[in-house]
Amino acid sequence: MFAALCPDDARKNLRVAFYPLTVTDLTVEPELLRWSERFAARTRSDVGAEIAQILALAARTDVISFAGGIPDPETFPGRELAAILAELAEAGDVTAFQYGPTEGLASTRAWLADRLERLEGRRPAQDEIMVTSGGIEALELLGKAFLDPGDVVAVEAPTYLGAIMSVRSFEAEVAAVDVDDDGLDPAALERALARGLRPKFLYTIPDHQNPSGVTLSRERRAAVAELARRYGFLVVEDVAYRELTFTPDRPPAVWATAPDVVLQIGTFSKTFMPGTRLGWAAGPAEVVAKLAWAKQLTDQCPSGLGQRLLEEYGRRGLLDEQIGRANELYGARCTALLAALEAELGGRARWTRPKGGFFSWVTLPGANALDLAARGADAGVAVVPGSPFYADDRGGDALRLSFSRAHEDEIAEGVRRLAALL
Numbered sequence: 252m253f254a255a256l257c258p259d260d261a262r263k264n265l266r267v268a269f270y271p272l273t274v275t276d277l278t279v280e281p282e283l284l285r286w287s288e289r290f291a292a293r294t295r296s297d298v299g300a301e302i303a304q305i306l307a308l309a310a311r312t313d314v315i316s317f318a319g320g321i322p323d324p325e326t327f328p329g330r331e332l333a334a335i336l337a338e339l340a341e342a343g344d345v346t347a348f349q350y351g352p353t354e355g356l357a358s359t360r361a362w363l364a365d366r367l368e369r370l371e372g373r374r375p376a377q378d379e380i381m382v383t384s385g386g387i388e389a390l391e392l393l394g395k396a397f398l399d400p401g402d403v404v405a406v407e408a409p410t411y412l413g414a415i416m417s418v419r420s421f422e423a424e425v426a427a428v429d430v431d432d433d434g435l436d437p438a439a440l441e442r443a444l445a446r447g448l449r450p451k452f453l454y455t456i457p458d459h460q461n462p463s464g465v466t467l468s469r470e471r472r473a474a475v476a477e478l479a480r481r482y483g484f485l486v487v488e489d490v491a492y493r494e495l496t497f498t499p500d501r502p503p504a505v506w507a508t509a510p511d512v513v514l515q516i517g518t519f520s521k522t523f524m525p526g527t528r529l530g531w532a533a534g535p536a537e538v539v540a541k542l543a544w545a546k547q548l549t550d551q552c553p554s555g556l557g558q559r560l561l562e563e564y565g566r567r568g569l570l571d572e573q574i575g576r577a578n579e580l581y582g583a584r585c586t587a588l589l590a591a592l593e594a595e596l597g598g599r600a601r602w603t604r605p606k607g608g609f610f611s612w613v614t615l616p617g618a619n620a621l622d623l624a625a626r627g628a629d630a631g632v633a634v635v636p637g638s639p640f641y642a643d644d645r646g647g648d649a650l651r652l653s654f655s656r657a658h659e660d661e662i663a664e665g666v667r668r669l670a671a672l673l
Contacts, residue, residue: 492608
């Protein structure tokens with residue numbers, strides 16, 4: 252129809268105008284395809300490389316690994332979970348296999364609320380709790396909901412590397428607050444606040460902290476919550492290792508005593524299994540609602556199948572039994588590590604004495620931890636140097652040792668090899 256409306260001369264001109272360009276003419280030379288130049292500015296760094304390296308070390312089978320903070324498969328569910336899966340498949344209930352609510356399945360959230368009430372002495376309201384795809388997604392949702400470029404987040408020094416990475420991915424600044432044997436130092440935090448520090452939130456791991464293994468004292472928990480009220484910031488309490496405890500004495504969760512200023516985030520990756528990628532966030536309803544909004548832009552909803560498996564496993568008491576067995580296993584390995592450190596490094600190093608979790612933090616005065624980690628891999632022992640766990644230039648003489656995957660006989664030999672390198 253278009254050709255019929257055009258005179259012959261016009262069609263000739265059109266052909267001349269449209270056809271000289273060929274596919275070859277439009278080809279971009281390979282040397283011009285530098286994708287890195289097209290990435291967003293916030294991604295043009297090696298943020299993320301450290302965790303990838305740690306996981307690569309943890310996966311090696313030719314070394315004794317103190318590297319990755321990952322659970323031992325010996326603690327994972329077995330036949331009981333297979334039976335639950337068969338029941339769900341045969342029941343005809345599609346909630347396990349269909350898209351679900353962004354905040355999580357109603358039955359799973361009710362089970363989570365029951366569990367928190369039993370463990371922590373406080374039950375979140377329905378609009379105060381949501382299911383997340385692991386703890387790291389909760390950090391991602393916090394960034395989307397809270398952080399603009401140039402905002403400030405306070406973290407412990409040292410702290411979980413993933414938290415530093417997450418905050419910086421949103422072009423926010425990280426302010427470090429010192430940690431000692433009793434956890435985060437509220438006096439140091441108060442001094443920073445008095446000097447003008449105004450964080451959007453404080454990220455803390457109060458129980459068996461990653462990477463140091465220390466636990467925040469009861470008195471300090473109350474002090475941190477009071478500072479949050481006075482200066483108007485949110486406390487983000489990461490309880491990834493809270494239930495992995497080797498002693499009956501457990502300080503109260505910060506969220507349970509200060510729910511007005513605390514968001515608790517947790518994960519079942521350490522206690523159930525990482526494959527389901529499930530966690531939770533519990534806190535002020537307004538905050539949880541904004542996290543749910545952010546989740547709609549991330550993965551829309553958590554895994555329905557994972558939620559139903561976890562829920563049924565938990566309702567039958569199997570999760571509590573599994574955690575009890577895991578604590579016996581990890582407690583014995585922690586004892587073995589501390590004994591090996593005393594035997595091989597006594598007088599030459601300092602280390603923390605965790606009461607739970609996966610980690611001990613070893614300080615080697617005068618040592619170069621990066622060099623030691625590189626030589627350790629050659630000697631058949633994998634460790635993680637301390638510097639990536641700081642937001643500044645510290646940690647050069649420290650190592651994080653994870654005892655979660657190494658057997659007790661491997662632990663003694665691994666520490667012996669490490670000591671020989673010194």
